[in-house]
Amino acid sequence: MSDLTLTLQVAALVVLLVLSGGFSMSETVMMASNRYRLRSLASQGHKGATLALDLLARTDRLLGVILLFNNLVNTAAATLVSVITMELFGDERWALGVATLLVTFAILVFSEITPKVIGAAHADRLAPILAYPLAGLLRVFYFAVWFVNLFSRGLLWLMRLQPKADDNGALSVEELRAMVIDSGQYIPHKHRSILVNLFDLENITVEDVMTPRGAIEAIDLSDPEHEIRRQIATSFHTRLAVYDGDSEHVIGVLHQRRLLGDTLDEPFAAERIRDLLMRPYFVPADTPLYSQIQFFQENQQRLAFVVDEYGEILGLITLEDIIEELIGKFTTSIPDAGDRMHWSEEGSALVDGSANLRELNRRLDLSLPTDGPKTLNGLILEYLQDIPETGVSMKIADTPIEVVQTQDRMVRTARLFRPLARSAGQ
Template identity: 45%
Template sequence: MDDITTSTLFIILGVLIFISAYFSGSETGMMSVNPYRLKHLSNENNKGAIRVSKLLKRPDRLIGLILIGNNLVNIAASAIATIIGMRLYGDAGIAIATIVLTLIILVFAEVTPKTIAALHPERIAFPSSALLQLLLKIFYPLVWLINCITNSILMLLRINPESHQGHSLSAQELRTVVHEAGALIPEQHQSMLVGVLDLENATVEDIMVPRNEVSGIDINDDWKDIERQLANIQYSRILLYRDNIDDALGFVHPRELMRLSIKEQLTKASLLRAVNDIYFIPEGTQLNTQLLKFQRTKERIGLVVDEYGDIQGLVTLADILEEVVGEFTTDIAEESNEDIMPQPDGSFLIDGSINIRDLNREMNLTLPTDGPKTLNGLILELLEEIPQGRLSIKLAGYPFELINVQDNMIKTVRFMPLLK
């Protein structure tokens, strides 16, 4: 070193600090790359992404290589800085060189490159991966030796680096990713994606039409009454039953009625021949499971039954799809049934039979959905009795006023939105 000039040592020191910055930035860049975008780019044959993916398959080797390189250049830089310090300041130069070099490495070889790499991981990781691949081949024996030692220690801790399977997301984490996507995913698409994830958190009871609201035709009625009902039917499937819904016979498609009317005279007998078998759905079936069952069985409608076989309600494929995409029905009967009616004073009159999930979605509320499925049921559960007249209550922190109670049911409720 005595033959090398001080200026040359400064140049070598600067090069070593630059190399240290490269290793530091490469480490942060490689570890900060979005794994899902990396996989996407790899599938599109992006060469940089493919190189990074290969290196990240064995993170122990990658980290070993980077730390070997980083420590070698930092130790060499420390030795050269000590020589420069002693040449300039004598024995006091050792302390001066230690303090100054520590600050320089922290600022220029650690914090700055790592910050840049964290902000722009792909710009740093993709080009640097080419050099890292080459260095891994050159220093492989040394990397292998160090990995053998470290892996032995990891095995004592019951950690196997070769079992690294990359990143996976739970449903809750994926939901967070969708919400955090911001402008990258339109709000409507975010809602649909979250709706798909939420299907596993709801069952058919949450969206079914309860049995007391299921419309159908009693085949034992007078034929003229049946004809009148058929003429005014507003549904895509017609439920036939005898006397009550518990003795359901099946569904008839209006298209089949038209065919019968054209080919032969429509009678009770021909109407019964047109009935399709009923598709039964066990209560408690998750919506994502039922959606797949509808797809597999080519069904569009089913009756929900409890453990005793009693009919609890009706669910259609459209009901499940609306949980994902929002309401899209154009059914006249549903359009005329306003469950939530805004009032001039800012309050809302709400039908007591409204589904709590629908109410939460429409009014942006957080009423509990793990118990009763309707607003009427939720209020009765709170009161533990049937109210006899008007009553003001707080439900999950929201103010409600009972307006109309009939037939042991809360028919109408007034809701005053909380002032923000």
Template identity: 45%
Template sequence: MDTYSDGLLIGALVILILVSAFFSSSETGMVAINRYRLRHLARQGQKAAKRVETLLKRTDRLLSVILIGNNFVNNFAATVAAILAIRWLGDSGAAVAPVVITIIMLVFAEITPKTYAAMRPERVAFPASLILKPLQVVLAPLVWMVNGVSSMLLRLGGIRPNEHDDDHLSPEELRTVVNEAGGLIPENHQKMLLNILDLETVTVEDIMVPRNEMVGIDLDDDMHDILTTLRSSQHTRLPVFNGDPNNMIGLLHLRKLSRLLLKEEINKAELMQYTVEPYFVPEATSLHQQLINFQNAKRRIGIVVDEYGDVHGLVTLEDILEEIVGEFTTDLAATSQDIHPQEDGSYVIDGSSTLRDINRALQWELPTDGPKTLNGLILEYLQDIPDANISVRIDRYLIEILQVKDNMVKAVRARRAEVN
């Protein structure tokens, strides 16, 4: 046996295995790299990121270059291994060589480099792009020919190679990304991002102040009562109507009335001079759209109406912002006027409280896909107007009805049922 020539063949085989490992790791690294992080790094001006991003714009060409190089190297390595085996073992080496070279290639040229590349895609893809980019130019004619044949075969199968899904995230996929961000995003910021995504699914009806809780000015009232309402109001804008909220006249900005309220006598005509036209909002409008509508209309408060034009309540810009940043308080259950914690761990809750507010305050999961208030949920569940001292179980929550008045559940005692 020629020791020198054997040494050359062994050296060539080692180099071929290393080159094969390069192509294998490059393929995995390029595919596994985070496209959004890559785009971010490219926009920051990182040259390696720009090279990789350019290569990935035509994934078919990139994979063709890698696979052509990998297959060429692997076949050459198998040939060299066969020659060495025949030299060392004679004719029986031809049977042994495929088994040995397969194991070697799997361990050193496939599994190990691909595993490392999957774990550290940037460390592999960025330096590999220095070789793959010029190699793409050198092998361009062969790549063009191979891709042409491949595209023809795909078209025969009814697949158009140039058609591919856009690299965009759906809202639900984006929600998963935010949830999986972990410590990369502060918890408060994470909640706000998720709340912003919820704006598309939540409607104005879900967060509006119900009609029966609206504070407004009824022009049919005595002027003394109107002034008392104006001077004691905690709101800066009040709806103005005649007798019934359905006869809405406009909205009154109390800051503009500050000087007028100092006068001893004010008449309704003077009051009307500071009233602007009402801004009506359909109850099914999503919060995302309504936020844009408020911005375009330069308004901060809207009167919510149903499909028949009847007034159902009002919604403010602040209500929508609170859906994003949360209530401006630290303990909703302790500060809410509608939720009163009890010593036994239950809560006395006003029946007009919205289910969203209750869920947010107590971290509960009362169903919100139907009625919007606790009263509505109980009435829908019972299909009747109940008497007091009746208890019901809705999902995992025990609810005792404490007071019923004017055909409405006014107060309940509720607790989460213990799970056995």
């Protein structure tokens, strides 16, 4: 065999290996590409992304054209190696065996593994580019691909493995949540946090974020007028619950703006408050926050009283409470017990017994259970099954807790200590 012929055959073998690598890369690129990113590019008029989406819409045709040519190229490469070996060494079996091993190694390294690793690493960037040659090959050799797929579909039918209709890659809520969490540099941390909180609204009820009944600021019309005047003048809230002697029976909600307009016309009088009250709005304790937003919108309300199955008031929920659950606490002049929710240098935190467990978990990075009581006081009472005395300590969910102050059959103040495992990690 002349040197020229051998050179041409080796060059042809290299070309076949390169083509095989190209088809292997194309398979990985198309399958690993982000369809949502392609759709975004296609909506901006990117022709390559549109072609890629068209190919991915019929996976059988896409894989058919790739694997058809990939196998043809690999077979041609193996045949060419056999021809070269026989012309160099004759019919020596050891030579054919060695040649088979060498071509298998070359195909694995240069035409399979390396191209596929590159394709997987740059799938989104290469998919719109490779879509052009793949679409052209499919258009030219459509009949051959259809003929091969005909047998493939027949075999699937015999095996009762018919492919199901494509759902266009619809994602579940948990999958969307995972995508947002893993979005990294593409979405700012604050925005990512808001989106994750939004997914949780269906699993969080108004009872989880409400202001407990004991912490509700309310006006008692049976109090002396000077006491009512002082309470209104020092209140940080624009809307106040109003009752008359019986705190279990709220008779309305006072909007201080309406009261201000009334006092500009006539002197202040406690009895006139009754005429300014808005009807109270009640919601069940197990109402999801997402549904409550809709209810507030439909009823044109911003405040609701949370009631249990017996109709007794458990607490109060406002539109601001739900918004804060999404984006975090607002910067206001209202004193907030949550401002003390941070670890000291000694690894402890002094918090109110009325502190919400979800807020504690968020601010202190704890794992206190939230499927039962909603406040720290309720959690301690449930755990101990008794009213604790000052100085009693316990450990709940790996968090050491010490009761600092009790009053009126409830824990007023408690000291939390950073979990030992977390302290050691830091």
